[in-house]
Amino acid sequence: MNLEKIIASTSHSFLPVYLILLFLISCNQQENQKNNEPSERTKSISSTDDIDLNLPAMYTGTLPCADCPGINYQLILEDDGFTELSQYRDRSPAKFEETGSWSANKDTLTLVGQEDLILKRFLFHKDSLTLLDRNNQKINGDLADMYVLERVGNQESIRKHHQKLSEQGFIFFAAGNEPFWSIKIDSLNLMTYEKPGSTRNLGEVSRSMIENGILFETSADSIQLSIRVQDKYCRDSMSGYLFPETVTAVMQSSQVDTLRGCGLFLEN
Template sequence: MKRNLLVVTVMGLLLVGCDQKASTEVVQPEQAESTIVAAIQDQAEVIADAHNARNALDWNGTYNGILPCADCSGIETQLMLRQDGSYMLTETYQGKEGGDVERSGQLEWNAAGNTVTLLNDNGSSIQYFVGERRLFRLDREGKRITGDLAENYILQKQ
């Protein structure tokens, strides 16, 4: 008898537990939008505070190197990055007369804070990945140059 009473009690508790309806909360569109906006702002602050080349490295200064050249012995390159977001680039094509090119303009950082794009007045641009006391020249697609000559596409900070 006690055993039957115990079985009936357990069955009753199971039925009561299964009968509960899930509580649903109705969220107004305005509430949802403000919640999403707040979450995005929080995430943006985390990204802005993240350590990257732009905020963790001493990136401004003068970088030098000799980059490969298809029709000369090399391109002697001097690039000055300034804290105000401007740059000055001097390229000397070795073994060519009148091979000096000077450019200046503004630089832009990518969203990750690790790559600068040198913007030119003529609409073209050059990208460099910013490392510790080094700049790595990137190809036209913004990727690191690989292969046997990869080490020749690095400018060293002076």
């Protein structure tokens, strides 16, 4: 067989194979292009939308519960991780706490717990998060609105206020609403009590340990003040800010007033 016959024979036998390869390459390119396209959920949020965590941030809501009225849920996001707090309504007042790391990819926030276990995924919206199901899809039905967490504002300004108090030498701060009041204790163990239009220095404070907390006591002029600080999370009724301590202050003068609010020990 001469060279021309060999080439002719070979070209005829390879032609179908060549066409098949072209077809497979074309299909693969189309599949890759399809996989690289954003999902329908991602398309609903364009790159120009204002989605900014602006940490620290806190989101709150009431998640559905199979055998209770609901679960009070709070998610606190910070640069170095998250804190998740859950409390079952009409049950024990104790809060269940979970901590870990988080990551954000396009429109999805993922919470990662111990041993790199994925705990939850949320869909970003402006000023809110929506809890996704195990297949990373939105949950529909009559209870769909209960899976939406609203962002609580004023977090950054409140933290800056606490930082300023710390720089001024205060070691403890507590406040409450309706009536509005605040208490500050400085590094010299001196207490200041404030309410709208009035500031009083109440002198040196004594402290003693109580169950699950600390008791501060002081007296000045005709006022006696005792402050019970319990190691239990407290949400401010106006700002929604989550404090680490629950505070009950009993003030005795011409009458007895009980003030309730939230507090924290300031870092110096």
